[in-house]
Amino acid sequence: MSADASWRFDAIGTTWTVHTEQDVPAELRGDVLGLIDAFDREWSRFRADSLVSSLASGGQAPAPVDTAAMLDVYRELADATDDAVTPLIGGSLEALGYGARPVASGAPAPAPSWRDTLRWHDDLVLSAPAVIDVGALGKGRLADRVFDLLRSRLSGAVVVDASGDVRLDCAGEPVRIALEHPYDPTRAIGVASLTTGAVCASATNRRAWGDGLHHVLDGRTGLPVDVVVATWAFLPDAMHADALATALFFDGGPELAQAWGAQWIRVLSDGRAEYQLTDANIELFR
Structure with missing residues (x-):
């Protein structure tokens, strides 16, 4: 991005950062925050x-x-x-x-x-008592809607980073995004240089609140997953990328990625990485 005006704010329990080539006007900021609040x-x-x-x-x-x-x-x-x-x-x-x-x-x-x-x-x-939770893809959906609103009213590059769910259009100039190591947040296991589309990440070290307790549960057992510890999915929109990042914690996730034409990475609890990458702009460190 040739110029970078940043807007940082907290919403839906996480930190958002918007990067644009021009400052986001106050009226548009209000519309973005209103959109997020309505979704919430x-x-x-x-x-x-x-x-x-x-x-x-x-x-x-x-x-x-x-x-x-x-x-x-x-x-x-x-x-x-x-x-x-x-x-x-x-x-x-x-x-x-x-x-x-x-x-x-x-x-x-x-x-x-x-x-x-x-x-x-x-x-x-x-039809019976139950608690709907759209966490597997809701933040990605909201990132898409915020991106679309900003893109409709601003020219130039737009990057929406919703703490792990990123949607961007940088007009041909790539943005480098580090892929955080799930066992050491000061390190990266790779880097993606993207100009458009979305990358969404999920990890068991995020939204954890007790020994072995984290937000990625198997709905069939109600237990936290323990085989996969981190995932990344690359697709044109953030909702599908967010959804796939969740699916990759389970059997069937890689097959869904193939059906959707996605690139992906997942790190297992023993430290091994599995991935399907076809774009040279997404690099894993060896």
């Missing part, structure tokens, strides 16, 4: 006033604008991973202590069958 009011299980919190006991409500885009991809994730990835993982996370509601037991709780419980079209419907 609909999809955050940490807010008592959110739509998903209101549905936790079962019921229905008009489907928010992002519903089909996200939940249709969740169907693909669930099919690819034999339901290890599920949009009803929220209760399992709360059972292990990651949530706003009181924890009843602290024991692992498998997610209920979303196929029997969750429907969406004009309305979002839960």
